[in-house]
Amino acid sequence: MKDEVAQESIEGLKKRIAELEALVKYYEELHRLHQHKKFASSSEKTHPEQLSLFDEAENEADKHISEPTVEQITYTRRRERKEKKDDLSDLPVETVEHVLSAEERICPECGCELHAMGHDKKLELEIIPAQVKVIEHVREVYACRNCEKTATSVPIVKAAMPEPVIKGSAASPSSVAHIMTQKYVNAVPLYRQEQEFLMNGIVLSRQTMANWLIRSSEDWLLPLYELMKSRLSLEEVLHADETTLQVLKEPGKSSRTDSYIWLYRTSGFCSAPIVLYEYQPTRSSTHPKAFLEGYKGYLHTDGYAGYHLLAPKITIVGCWAHVRRKFDEALKGAPPEARANLPSQKGLDLCNELFRLEREYENLASEERHAERLKRSKPVSDSLFEWASTLGVLAKSLLGKAIHYLLSQKTYLENVYEDGRLELSNNRAERSIKPFVIGRKNWLFSATVKGAKASSVIYSVIETAKENGLKPFGYLKHIFKSMPNMEAEEYESLLPWSESLPEQCRVKSDSLRETNASSS
Numbered sequence: 001m002k003d004e005v006a007q008e009s010i011e012g013l014k015k016r017i018a019e020l021e022a023l024v025k026y027y028e029e030l031h032r033l034h035q036h037k038k039f040a041s042s043s044e045k046t047h048p049e050q051l052s053l054f055d056e057a058e059n060e061a062d063k064h065i066s067e068p069t070v071e072q073i074t075y076t077r078r079r080e081r082k083e084k085k086d087d088l089s090d091l092p093v094e095t096v097e098h099v100l101s102a103e104e105r106i107c108p109e110c111g112c113e114l115h116a117m118g119h120d121k122k123l124e125l126e127i128i129p130a131q132v133k134v135i136e137h138v139r140e141v142y143a144c145r146n147c148e149k150t151a152t153s154v155p156i157v158k159a160a161m162p163e164p165v166i167k168g169s170a171a172s173p174s175s176v177a178h179i180m181t182q183k184y185v186n187a188v189p190l191y192r193q194e195q196e197f198l199m200n201g202i203v204l205s206r207q208t209m210a211n212w213l214i215r216s217s218e219d220w221l222l223p224l225y226e227l228m229k230s231r232l233s234l235e236e237v238l239h240a241d242e243t244t245l246q247v248l249k250e251p252g253k254s255s256r257t258d259s260y261i262w263l264y265r266t267s268g269f270c271s272a273p274i275v276l277y278e279y280q281p282t283r284s285s286t287h288p289k290a291f292l293e294g295y296k297g298y299l300h301t302d303g304y305a306g307y308h309l310l311a312p313k314i315t316i317v318g319c320w321a322h323v324r325r326k327f328d329e330a331l332k333g334a335p336p337e338a339r340a341n342l343p344s345q346k347g348l349d350l351c352n353e354l355f356r357l358e359r360e361y362e363n364l365a366s367e368e369r370h371a372e373r374l375k376r377s378k379p380v381s382d383s384l385f386e387w388a389s390t391l392g393v394l395a396k397s398l399l400g401k402a403i404h405y406l407l408s409q410k411t412y413l414e415n416v417y418e419d420g421r422l423e424l425s426n427n428r429a430e431r432s433i434k435p436f437v438i439g440r441k442n443w444l445f446s447a448t449v450k451g452a453k454a455s456s457v458i459y460s461v462i463e464t465a466k467e468n469g470l471k472p473f474g475y476l477k478h479i480f481k482s483m484p485n486m487e488a489e490e491y492e493s494l495l496p497w498s499e500s501l502p503e504q505c506r507v508k509s510d511s512l513r514e515t516n517a518s519s520s
Helices: 002-039 056-060 145-150 173-184 190-199 206-232 286-291 320-332 336-341 343-360 366-389 398-408 410-418 427-443 449-467 472-485 488-494 509-519
Strands: 141-143 156-158 237-249 258-266 275-280 297-300 314-317 446-448
Touching: 141 145, 173 190, 173 206, 173 427, 173 449, 173 472, 190 206, 206 258, 206 275, 206 449, 206 472, 206 488, 237 427, 237 449, 258 286, 258 427, 258 449, 275 286, 275 449, 314 410, 320 343, 320 398, 320 410, 343 366, 343 398, 366 398, 366 410, 398 410, 427 449, 446 449, 449 472, 472 488
Parallel strands: 237 297, 237 446, 297 314
Antiparallel strands: 141 156, 237 258, 258 275
16 A cells, blocks of 8 residues: 555656656746847848758758769859949039139139139038927908998908918927927937927927827828728728737726737738727727728738637638747757757748748739649648647647647638738738837837827828828828818828829838838
């Protein structure tokens, strides 16, 4: 009896030791991954020297055996990077002439008068700091002298004057556009703008600026936001993502509790790109369900289960970049000397092959891309799912989490094969939410719910304008100058993709193309 109890105790201890060893191994993986994120490159690109499943012949060949009669010459062709050249052709030019006086135009040899035989030219880029001035609008008011003498009533006629962006304030289209651009494009918080104004001798409080932003957003940008939302719902392929936001004065919530900014945007096949942000107090699935009410189509998302509740009316398309990232993290969490032969390397290689094939389909029409994916990409993903389902790994390990994510998201990941317009990842949404995340690192929080809603609307208009090749400042200034003097039926002419927008709102096409190429 005692031997049986002792044996059970030994078995229990062995089991506990195995659990603790697995836990230690997991913590070691997390430590290595943390060290890599902290000190190494954040890029997820695969190193060219890593082993690949798709160059087996080269890897298996004996590299020490050379062909005696053939001279081996190898080289690596580096991709030529096109240097971005400065282009000042669209800027106004002020010519400063440097000439000799009449007394100086005398030949030093014979004393005759010199004549101009040519010119030397030099270009300089002159930067003029922001200049602030007060514009006083004086409107003439007219009355009839004869009626004043003979009639019982006197008609009063006033000269035409444009409506202000905010009645009863000193706000102008340019000032509101400047403050918005500084905060929501350049990520300069209002308190730093206040300090900059003070250094230039201008007293303009951050409270006043905040009021201008909220009023302008509610009065003029919100109607455009609603028009863009209506247009967004007509698309057949969308992307979605969400990120946290701290709101200090939110009813019923602590100031330390996270609220959320939800992002919805069009796909790369849309002729008029739209990027919309929406503030919501929680991460509940009811928010995307309400925002996308009546929408039927495809929605690219990450693995958050809240999106999955939108089915079956909306087809959720999973993100293969998240799958790849988890295999990449599992590989980085392993000891460097053991990485080449780990299962996580095989999972990463299979994901890399999917993305490599996707680059080959880049210039194909959607129908051709659909056919090529079914023919070439689907067998790769099928082999990945089959391999992962037979792999026995500890659930509480980085590789175990990667396998679990892959298999649990299988239905949504395979939806990419339904239509050639769909994308392999949700990176498009992640890139669009990045400007908000960068801004949040600087201004940190929203003081009120009103401010959070205004920020989501302003970001939506600005990011959609950037996607459509517009200058944020010029476009916002045009909006605030035009909308107060327009009827609501005319607002569509101010949408970011409208052809009626003036050239002053547009970025030079070549510059925009180079910027997009460098950012991607």
